[in-house]
Amino acid sequence: MAETTGQGAAAPAPTPTGDTAAAVALTKSAGAVSPRALKARGDGLALRLIAPVMRLVEIPMLGLQRLLGINLLAWVFLLPNLVLFGLFAFLPVVLNVVYAGTGGDNVLLADRPYVGARNFALLTECGSYLDPNTCREDKFWRAVWNTAWFVTLQVGIMVGFSLLTAIVLNRDIRARGFFRSVFFFPVLLSPVVVALIWKWILQREGVLNAFLDWTGIGGYNWLVDAEWAFAWSVFLSVWAHMGFYTLILLAGLQAIPRDVYEAATMDRASPWRVFRKITLPLLAPTMLVVLVLALIKGVQTFDEVYAFTGGGPGTATTFIIQYIYEEGFAGAPRLFGLAAAASLMVAGVLVVLTLVQLWVNRRNVDG
Amino acid sequence: MTHLKLLGTTALALGLAAPAMAQEIRFMCYSDGNECEVYDDVLTRFEAANPGVDVIVDVVPYQAILENLPVQLAAGTGPDIAKVTDLGGLNEYYLDLAPYVDTGYWDASFGGTLDWYRVGDRQGYYGMHSQLTITGAFVNATLFEQAGVALPGPEATWEDWAAASRAVAEATDTPFPMAIDRSGHRVAGPAVSYGAALNGPDGPTLSDEGFTAFVQQFVDWHNDGTIARDVWAGQGGATYQDAAQEFINGELVFYYSGSWQVSRMNDQVGDFFDWQVVGSPCGPAGACSGMPGGAGIVGFEQTEHPEIVAAVIDFLAQEDVYAEVAARTRNLPAHLGVASAGVAFEDVTPAAQAALSAFAADLPDVAPAAFWYQGYPGNRAMFGITVERVSQAIVGELSVEDAVARMADDLATAMAESQ
Numbered sequence: 182m183a184e185t186t187g188q189g190a191a192a193p194a195p196t197p198t199g200d201t202a203a204a205v206a207l208t209k210s211a212g213a214v215s216p217r218a219l220k221a222r223g224d225g226l227a228l229r230l231i232a233p234v235m236r237l238v239e240i241p242m243l244g245l246q247r248l249l250g251i252n253l254l255a256w257v258f259l260l261p262n263l264v265l266f267g268l269f270a271f272l273p274v275v276l277n278v279v280y281a282g283t284g285g286d287n288v289l290l291a292d293r294p295y296v297g298a299r300n301f302a303l304l305t306e307c308g309s310y311l312d313p314n315t316c317r318e319d320k321f322w323r324a325v326w327n328t329a330w331f332v333t334l335q336v337g338i339m340v341g342f343s344l345l346t347a348i349v350l351n352r353d354i355r356a357r358g359f360f361r362s363v364f365f366f367p368v369l370l371s372p373v374v375v376a377l378i379w380k381w382i383l384q385r386e387g388v389l390n391a392f393l394d395w396t397g398i399g400g401y402n403w404l405v406d407a408e409w410a411f412a413w414s415v416f417l418s419v420w421a422h423m424g425f426y427t428l429i430l431l432a433g434l435q436a437i438p439r440d441v442y443e444a445a446t447m448d449r450a451s452p453w454r455v456f457r458k459i460t461l462p463l464l465a466p467t468m469l470v471v472l473v474l475a476l477i478k479g480v481q482t483f484d485e486v487y488a489f490t491g492g493g494p495g496t497a498t499t500f501i502i503q504y505i506y507e508e509g510f511a512g513a514p515r516l517f518g519l520a521a522a523a524s525l526m527v528a529g530v531l532v533v534l535t536l537v538q539l540w541v542n543r544r545n546v547d548g
Numbered sequence: 549m550t551h552l553k554l555l556g557t558t559a560l561a562l563g564l565a566a567p568a569m570a571q572e573i574r575f576m577c578y579s580d581g582n583e584c585e586v587y588d589d590v591l592t593r594f595e596a597a598n599p600g601v602d603v604i605v606d607v608v609p610y611q612a613i614l615e616n617l618p619v620q621l622a623a624g625t626g627p628d629i630a631k632v633t634d635l636g637g638l639n640e641y642y643l644d645l646a647p648y649v650d651t652g653y654w655d656a657s658f659g660g661t662l663d664w665y666r667v668g669d670r671q672g673y674y675g676m677h678s679q680l681t682i683t684g685a686f687v688n689a690t691l692f693e694q695a696g697v698a699l700p701g702p703e704a705t706w707e708d709w710a711a712a713s714r715a716v717a718e719a720t721d722t723p724f725p726m727a728i729d730r731s732g733h734r735v736a737g738p739a740v741s742y743g744a745a746l747n748g749p750d751g752p753t754l755s756d757e758g759f760t761a762f763v764q765q766f767v768d769w770h771n772d773g774t775i776a777r778d779v780w781a782g783q784g785g786a787t788y789q790d791a792a793q794e795f796i797n798g799e800l801v802f803y804y805s806g807s808w809q810v811s812r813m814n815d816q817v818g819d820f821f822d823w824q825v826v827g828s829p830c831g832p833a834g835a836c837s838g839m840p841g842g843a844g845i846v847g848f849e850q851t852e853h854p855e856i857v858a859a860v861i862d863f864l865a866q867e868d869v870y871a872e873v874a875a876r877t878r879n880l881p882a883h884l885g886v887a888s889a890g891v892a893f894e895d896v897t898p899a900a901q902a903a904l905s906a907f908a909a910d911l912p913d914v915a916p917a918a919f920w921y922q923g924y925p926g927n928r929a930m931f932g933i934t935v936e937r938v939s940q941a942i943v944g945e946l947s948v949e950d951a952v953a954r955m956a957d958d959l960a961t962a963m964a965e966s967q
Binding site for chain 1: 615619622637781783784785786926929931932936939944945946950954957962
């Protein structure tokens with residue numbers, strides 16, 4: 182703080198040696214040795230101590246620079262990161278593609294027979310894609326349709342509610358800070374915790390049924406009914422993730438300049454018109470980000486629903502990631518090839534989704 | 549000194565087990581009750597008799613034995629010894645103990661259970677069956693008494709029990725008449741009693757007339773409320789789910805599970821109500837079969853000290869040690885000598901002692917098909933297929949006919965893939 186006030190005091194009287202003057206003014210206002218001067222002295226000492234150590238590092242680097250030239254040296258600095266990314270991001274992707282082309286239940290690649298595109302053929306062998314019962318891998322297509330419905334409902338409801346909440350929280354309401362944190366709170370919980378909380382509420386002898394019994398309506402076994410289990414899964418997922426998107430939309434709302442609204446007020450535009458003609462268009466870029474993120478996250482849904490219903494009843498809440506997990510890891514025999522093929526198909530869908538969004542985005546920006 | 553270590557599955561998956569020392573033997577163990585503690589204690593004596601040998605018992609969750617152990621073994625980073633339940637499925641990794649142990653004693657003591665660990669041309673001595681289990685039914689005798697319904701006799705059929713349980717549940721306002729664990733292993737015994745061959749003329753099958761008849765009956769009982777829907781319809785995939793808590797809470801009249809639940813009932817029911825074991829009811833096909841099963845202790849070929857591994861397992865297989873472990877862990881013995889001498893189980897109520905005796909008495913009723921099924925290396929795949937497809941039939945996603953057809957397809961795929 183002393184520094185800023187010192188500079189502030191010096192600013193009205195610029196001199197040719199501005200820096201010195203500022204330093205003098207600073208010293209005067211601080212009334213003692215300036216902190217900056219002290220810091221400089223400390224730096225000098227530290228530098229003298231560190232310099233010999235740094236020389237040790239510098240010598241081999243200089244040698245490398247002479248050897249490789251200045252352009253190639255960049256790779257030396259990138260190498261550690263490249264190795265990590267290569268090992269834990271790119272190599273698994275390559276391995277996934279290779280596994281998708283092999284069959285059997287052996288873990289080691291060397292023991293797995295090459296089967297070409299058979300895994301993909303198995304997954305896509307269908308009488309009609311709309312009716313999983315006509316498909317060879319009916320569980321895959323059930324999971325695909327469950328996921329499609331889930332993503333549509335979840336993203337639609339979640340983005341709608343997030344927008345509504347963000348708009349409400351952007352107004353001057355009482356205890357605004359409190360409500361903002363309340364809506365964000367579920368995001369901080371582990372998905373498994375979220376699932377267990379709602380399971381306790383919704384199970385046969387759960388809190389909700391106890392309440393319904395008390396009111397005289399009578400309880401219902403929610404999680405054993407396919408439609409209700411699915412509906413509650415959507416609800417739970419919206420509840421758990423809404424806060425995050427609300428936060429992004431809130432930031433987007435606050436980035437809209439005030440003067441546009443003031444101009445609208447002067448023109449006596451109705452609130453609905455203001456919302457439609459100002460808020461929505463100016464929020465569109467943020468909205469797009471929210472949509473992309475929510476869609477990708479929706480397709481990846483696994484942990485909370487798996488802990489909540491286990492994918493049941495039957496396959497009512499089994500989503501595509503759970504199918505991959507079950508084929509590849511949970512069941513016997515472990516069909517790594519089929520699971521890898523299914524995961525590549527999901528990856529394909531996600532890439533297409535992202536490309537569509539990017540294309541829409543670019544068109545918006547250009548238009 | 550023996551160490552009892554609780555290792556998380558993640559630590560195991562990452563192979564974080566301590567680096568092997570000269571004579572260090574790692575024993576990957578899971579407990580249904582107190583098995584690992586007892587092994588750890590008993591093995592202290594082995595260590596005292598064999599200076600320099602350190603047997604480390606790593607206690608892991610059952611899930612780690614099912615999911616992590618096979619991957620570790622395939623990668624060559626498995627333990628030296630493990631307690632396993634996928635008896636035939638892991639055969640390729642087993643250490644043949646024949647060169648190190650008295651095979652005559654093993655044949656005389658373990659008889660038929662040795663075959664459960666053998667596959668194809670690998671016919672050695674691999675596993676010591678440490679706990680024999682058999683599926684069977686627990687009934688809440690107090691509820692029967694309150695309802696004034698007589699307990700059906702030993703020759704009673706599944707239909708007799710279903711009718712009696714429904715009558716009891718109605719009279720006593722109990723939520724569930726019957727429940728069966730959500731497991732392909734559990735329904736296999738009843739299915740055999742309904743005429744399922746399991747090992748048909750054309751190889752393993754889940755779609756013959758007998759199996760279909762059982763699935764139809766099972767689904768019908770779910771639809772008319774005889775069997776608790778929560779157990780099979782409350783889960784997805786092939787996830788295991790039991791109904792022990794419902795039984796312990798007194799909400800269930802007839803609970804079909806197995807002998808490994810006796811400890812739990814003994815500890816948790818207390819004198820809340822009277823319970824007893826009635827074995828496996830009979831089916832229309834005449835058989836009254838349960839499913840045998842259990843866990844065994846095996847050594848792995850990857851070990852650096854095969855002779856010590858064999859010595860440890862042989863030590864646990866000795867009649868006095870085996871009898872002590874069976875008594876302290878309250879498990880049915882698979883050791884024929886121990887079984888014929890009888891086991892005085894420790895710390896059990898008269899009800900639990902009677903229950904264990906009832907399960908033991910039910911062992912001769914096990915049908916050959918059920919015995920074969922337990923030893924078949926592909927049985928885990930068949931269990932999983934049964935659970936998934938029967939659940940779909942129960943919730944109405946598939947008709948019984950379609951579900952059975954799907955089971956046949958799934959089984960064909962699984963067998964082709966695991967060649």
